[in-house]
Amino acid sequence: MNKRQMNRRKMIRHPHLTNLNIVILLTLAFGVALIDTFMVGTQSPCLAADTFMMDGKAISAKEAQSANLVKESMQTLEGGNVQNALKQAQEAVALAPEFYYSVCALGVCQARSGMSDDAIASFRKALSLNPNQPDALWSLSATLQSSGRTAEALASFKEFLAKYPANARASQARAFVDLMGSNHSQAVTSHNPEDYFDEAIGNNPVRWNKENIPIKIFISDGSSKRGYKQSYAAELQNALKAWEDASNGLIKFVQVDKQEQASIVFLWSDNPKDVSNPAEGGEALLRPLGNSLAAVRITVLTIDIDQGMHLNDQLIRLICTHELGHALGIAGHSPSPNDIMYSSLPLDYERLKVSQRDAKTLRKLYSIDLASVPHASINAQGLLSASDIANSSDLVTITRQATDAMNAKDYDKATVLLQEGVAKYPDSVSLKHNLGAALNNKGLMAMNARQFSKALATFQEALVLNPDSNAAKHNIATVHYNMGLNSMRAAKFSEAEPELKLAIEKCEELNFQELLTKAASEYATALEKLGKSAAAKQIEAKYKVTAD
């Protein structure tokens, strides 16, 4: 045997490693609720003899007059006239400059007008006048956050949690702290002024394959949902168009009538339990396979999730646009509050739209050369089952733990974690799929340890879970080849013959040319050794190989 033949007869340790496909859960941390912050639960000042009372405390006549102006201002703000509301709040402060309520109301109106720095100053002043007001501290935190002053916001939300752990907004504050705590290091570093690809997408881009564009989207009928308005459907269309326009022709959507036909399923919901964190207005559940997006489910709530933040057409459009950005593969967030893909809505949300940076980030995602898209042909339908949606938070946790085990190359542990997950959620499509991936890798470990029967059984188990898995099919072909080769080396030609024959059949099905040539050559050799010269010659001619 010459050196070339030696090379060709190497055992194949075929690296068809499969990554877990994490169900990515993305939520839009809902902006901040300021409008009602101190009107809710607060009685109007009442006149009692010569004393004005408010919240059980005596206030001056000027302060009472100011409080009435504040009330008007807040109503104006709710009606959507931000500039008039600001004027009324300014009058209220002019009447009683050291009155906590007026100063706080001015802060609210300033924040809603985009005057973040002024608003922050007003909230700080309000807190100096009355340090024990959760609403002012909440508003300060939220304004800091939505204007991109992340480090200060984090400190402020932490103070809020420490002082008011039982407040109705505590869970929302906790979500902010978690979110900002994990993103904080990148938020403070200077970033690329052109796009935020590195921050939001980074080293593991996922996107829709060309053959899935135009992207099929199913939109549920929201008319039976509480809070839903007919105009919301038009706002969703505006959101779709905004991304199409921003993409310069790279992205197109097409609406389909049946959920089963869709790549993106868009659901209107009036049940806060339909999203993983009820403090958020919407969420996107992404199902990537390799670098490809296979399925996305978006849920947008039609009801107010915060007593101070009232849904309207504009907010719906912004929430839809943000979630659609995730659905297109912008899986993370922009570090800048000027982009639609920032992690929360700014207070002065009226100014927000798909920015140049949003557009450039999207176009970069759809222009870069993805070295390989290993699952391009997979059937995208049905990868998010009802169970995946209902149990998304738990599924994400299980998948993360399994991913950690996979990254540590502990495929046995990953398999066990996912098997437990499948036992708990037998209807979860994504867990089953990931279990298949873990089994595939476990099988490879067995194959590399020359435990061929165990490897074959493991790959077959993986294939049952993922009938579309090319990796499992390639690995099955490879293990048959290796079994044949092992027998050839031990001069057990009659044992080698059926394994190599199987390897050839599998390779032909897969059009796996590289292994086909090797298997055919070994097979011809085995036939020669078994005295079946005519059959050997046929194989040599058919596959253009020579027996060794």
Ligand SMILES: [Zn+2]
């Ligand atoms: Zn988001």
